[in-house]
Amino acid sequence: MPLVYCGACSHAPGITARAERADTQTRQALHKALFKMGDDIRATRPDALVVVAAEHFANFFMNNMPAFAIGMADSYEGPIEDEAFLRIKHTRVPGNKALSKKLIEGVMQTVDVAYAEEWKFDHGIAVPLNFLTPNYDLPIIPANINCQGPPLTPLKRAWAFGEALRAAADALPERIALVATGGISHWPATPDSGKINAEWDREFLGRWARNDRDALLSYTDAEIYRDGGQGGFEIRTFIAAAAAGKGARGTIEFCEPVPVFAVSCTVARMQIAG
Amino acid sequence: MSLYQVQKLIYQLNRDPRTRERYAAERDSVLGEYELTGEEKAALAQPDIGLLYVLGVNGQLLMHFAALHKIEWNDYLERMRQGLKTHGQVREGVYASTGYEGVEAHDARLKAEREKR
Numbered sequence: 001m002p003l004v005y006c007g008a009c010s011h012a013p014g015i016t017a018r019a020e021r022a023d024t025q026t027r028q029a030l031h032k033a034l035f036k037m038g039d040d041i042r043a044t045r046p047d048a049l050v051v052v053a054a055e056h057f058a059n060f061f062m063n064n065m066p067a068f069a070i071g072m073a074d075s076y077e078g079p080i081e082d083e084a085f086l087r088i089k090h091t092r093v094p095g096n097k098a099l100s101k102k103l104i105e106g107v108m109q110t111v112d113v114a115y116a117e118e119w120k121f122d123h124g125i126a127v128p129l130n131f132l133t134p135n136y137d138l139p140i141i142p143a144n145i146n147c148q149g150p151p152l153t154p155l156k157r158a159w160a161f162g163e164a165l166r167a168a169a170d171a172l173p174e175r176i177a178l179v180a181t182g183g184i185s186h187w188p189a190t191p192d193s194g195k196i197n198a199e200w201d202r203e204f205l206g207r208w209a210r211n212d213r214d215a216l217l218s219y220t221d222a223e224i225y226r227d228g229g230q231g232g233f234e235i236r237t238f239i240a241a242a243a244a245g246k247g248a249r250g251t252i253e254f255c256e257p258v259p260v261f262a263v264s265c266t267v268a269r270m271q272i273a274g
Numbered sequence: 275m276s277l278y279q280v281q282k283l284i285y286q287l288n289r290d291p292r293t294r295e296r297y298a299a300e301r302d303s304v305l306g307e308y309e310l311t312g313e314e315k316a317a318l319a320q321p322d323i324g325l326l327y328v329l330g331v332n333g334q335l336l337m338h339f340a341a342l343h344k345i346e347w348n349d350y351l352e353r354m355r356q357g358l359k360t361h362g363q364v365r366e367g368v369y370a371s372t373g374y375e376g377v378e379a380h381d382a383r384l385k386a387e388r389e390k391r
Contacts, residue, residue, distance in 0.1 A: 018347060023385070056334035061285050062278060080289050085341040120289055148334060150368065189333025191354045192374035230333075230368040259380040 003169045004044035005177035006248070006270040008208070008241045009037060009132075011053065012183060013123040014261035016087045016130060021260040033254035033267040034131035037179075040269065041132060046177035048096050048139040049132070050103070050165060051125050052241065054147035054182045054234040058122035066114035067153040068161050070107065071142040072100040078121025088126050096139040099174055103141060106168025111161050128181045145240060147182065147233040155217045158236035162243025169244075180241035182234030183263040185227065192229070194259035200227045201255065201264040204235060208268065209250040211242050231263070238268075245270030277330050277366050279308045280318065284331065288338040323350060324357020330366030 019027060041049060058080045060066060074097045079088050100115075107113050119142050121129075129136065145161060146153045153161075169176035184204050185197035207215040216239050224232040242250070254267040283304070286293045297304045305315050317325040323340050327333075340350040354371075364370040374380075 023381070057285050057332070058289055061282065063282070081338060082341040085338075148332065187372065187374070189337040190327075190369050191351055191358065191371045193351060194377040194380055195372075195374040196380075225368065229372070257384060259377040259384070 001170070001173060001175050003166055003178060003244060003272060004046050004175045005041050005179075006241055006244050006272050007037060007178075008180040008182070008238045008266065008268045009034065009128055010183060010261075010263050010265045010267075011124045011127045011181035012186070012188070012261045012263045012265070013081065013086055013127060015127050015265065017085055018260050019087070022258050026256055026258055030254060030256065030258070030265045031131065034128070036253070037267050037269070038132040038134070041177050041179070042138075044177055045175055046138065047174040048099050048141050048176055050141045050143055050169070050176060050178045051128065052143045052145065052165070052178065052180040052237050053124035054237050055124045055144045056122050056148060058120045059116060059118070060144065060146070062149045065146055065149050066144070067146050067157065068111060069114040069116050069144045070100060070104050071095060071119040072104060072115045073097055073117050073119060076119045076121055076140065076142060079126035080120045080122050081126070086123055086126065088130050091136060093121065093129065093136045094139045095141065099139070099172070100141050102172055103165075103168050103176070106171055107161070107164040109164070110167070111157070111164040113161070124181055128179065132179065145236045147236050152221060152233055153236060155219060155236060155239055158239045159213065159217060159243040162240030163246075165240065166244040166246050178241065178244050180237035182237040183231045184235060184238070184266065185229055186231030186263045187229035188231045188262050190230075193262045195229065196257040196259065196262070196264055197227055198257045198264055201257070201266075204238070205252050205255060205266065205268065208238055208242050209252055211245055211247060211249055211270070213242070216242055241270060245272055248272045276309050276311060276314060279310055280314050280326070280329065281331055281335055283308045283318065284335045284339045287342060288335060294342070322357070323353035325361055327354040327357045327369070328361040328364055330364055330369065332367060333369045
């Protein structure tokens with residue numbers, strides 16, 4: 001079946017960890033947009049949801065850092081964060097090992113991806129799932145792009161990964177949905193946490209919505225670091241989702257800078273033909 | 275300088291409950307399993323969040339190490355600011371500080387912009 005859903009959203013830990021410190025109206029609008037994204041995903045009747053995240057040392061470290069990884073297990077645990085900090089209960093989330101294996105075999109035809117039979121979710125997956133599948137009733141297939149430990153996965157390879165995921169999903173009989181998670185500009189977990197380059201974010205999302213491959217891939221890491229901070233490296237996940245959109249245009253359903261959440265909180269969808 | 279080893283220990287603490295239990299019960303023995311300088315060992319043991327930040331510990335590791343020590347978010351941010359004052363700019367890695375007006379001033383500016391719309 002062709003991919004049934006393709007979108008992107010924020011995963012900032014502040015969204016749950018510091019929820020009450022944001023402007024009430026903005027927070028409610030964000031929650032509404034995230035819950036709607038969950039409804040939209042369910043409406044496509046997916047068999048599994050691939051979450052392309054930028055993880056933060058929950059599983060992968062500088063001793064053996066994969067450029068790409070995909071989970072291959074029947075369940076995953078998380079979040080690894082302190083429950084009192086993230087305010088998301090530690091739990092087991094269903095996966096689908098057999099389906100993961102088929103997807104990985106497809107992706108491997110064009111992109112060298114590491115597979116992982118163990119995977120601990122961190123806020124990069126746990127915060128979105130808290131809104132998208134709060135009952136943890138949809139099998140998740142976690143995927144990761146190295147946005148943390150330089151040398152980072154090149155943007156053009158993130159694009160290739162998105163294309164490979166799309167081709168692999170399209171070739172399966174199952175119905176696969178895909179959500180990329182990450183921040184655009186942000187300076188997370190530094191004294192500058194809260195700084196947001198909203199103009200840069202809008203420009204990036206404009207390129208994303210037009211699905212303008214050349215414009216999306218034209219950033220250098222030095223430019224991203226200067227204009228979007230070390231958190232900006234996570235645009236790789238959005239780029240993979242754009243590639244998985246296979247030429248579709250995107251809609252930005254929500255985008256508001258929320259300093260206490262440290263990002264422009266975003267919900268966006270590629271208008272793929274389902 | 276063994277930033278890699280400092281980060282490796284924090285990585286294990288963040289993800290592995292057994293390492294956390296051992297760290298609580300026999301901290302010096304756990305610290306001894308990593309190749310750390312005296313400065314690094316002291317910064318971890320105290321914990322001196324400001325110095326760990328300046329040494330270059332990735333914020334995605336450091337914020338959880340702070341949470342493990344029950345350091346509240348604003349206190350965590352303040353400790354990093356104090357670290358910069360005491361020890362100077364971040365020495366390694368990509369988590370350097372670039373300057374920011376602060377969440378309160380930023381919120382006020384955004385609120386004014388929203389009201390103008």
